[in-house]
Amino acid sequence: MKKLTIILSVIIVSGLFSLSGCDLIKDKNDPGTPHENTGDTLWIHTVPKGDKTLWIAEIPLAVGTDGTIYYSASGGMANWEPSRIYAVNKNDGTLKWQTEPLELWHVNSNIVVADDGTVYILSYTKLYSIDPASGIFNWVWEVPQTLPHPDYPNGANSYGEVSSLALAENGDLIFKTSGSGVYFRALYCVGTDGNMKWFRFIQASGNPITIGYNGIVYDYSGENNINYLMASDPATGGVLWKIKAYTGYGYTNITVADNGDLIAFLANDSLARINPADGSLIWKSIVKSSNKKILIDHDGLITMYDQFSGIHRYSSQNGSESGQVLSIPESSCIDDFGKMYSVRADGFDVYKNDGTKDWSFNGAVYGKSLVISSDHVVYAAAGDKVYAIRGDASLAMSGWPAYAHDSRNTFNFNKH
Incomplete structure (x- = not known):
């Protein structure tokens, strides 16, 4: 009877993991201790989809303040399934919750996690605030149909797609409208209660917004058909200063050096310290740089990728090229040892500062999806799966080590 009970217990536990969409991976070389080898797969999570075909969005995964992993997925064949946000337990990869459908099949921003753990996402014309414990929407904010305008007594048409979500120092959400269509674009600030605090009309680009060391809002936008890099007051949205800048790329990020100076493109091949x-x-x-994405390591080296030659690094002190060109793929992030994580078609490789390979993971993953947690786990996604991989370092705590700065995707210099 005791033997039967043990067998039934094993069957039940195995079944629970199967239903949860998670496969725990047992390394055949693991001696049974809680210490895994670098590069080992800890677990694989599969999107719960029933009879639907769902795919994880090719955006960075997000790590919550409690270590929960967040992703977005959508898809379908005959009937398209709108996007949802999914939460995954860090210990075993089981599903924690999934939200109700968002507005459309795609998301318009990275998933952003606030200091209190609240999850935010943009989808088409809406900003969603999500309870991290349950996945329930706290509130949904929608772009106004019209906004007050001195030249339009009945208000200016302002209804359009939103993008470029960033987290302000006080938890406010900063973003902008930048999609196609005939309407007035604006930079918006929405508070944690879901109420709009301010807006300012802009000629928007799709570039991300950055929050600097002093809480100032920085973004690429236009005014009177001239493109600028602008600094805005986070309390009012008023312009503090602007300089002419045009990158021509919708994904060029504005980064911040350790002393608060900006490192940003002013033209397609012109980088500046500001x-x-x-x-x-x-x-x-x-x-x-072929893609105009900027990373800064913990030593202040600016890292950029050129598709014809590889990784180029520049001094943040004077802008001069520093060291040899590394013939390695584009780096997605940099850890606190200065190692670069570069995605290839069938996995990713981790390189030391001198370009030598440190360790690898074999398995197709999205290049944009990689995040590194504070407990030395690398998370990556591809298709309908999220992978947890044992690493040996955290994301760097200084510099600008990831496209969105940190594993919460805040685009805020002061957040980690």
């Missing part, structure tokens, strides 16, 4: 107080240039340098 005084955040007044927008004055500290230096400007011609650089090689």
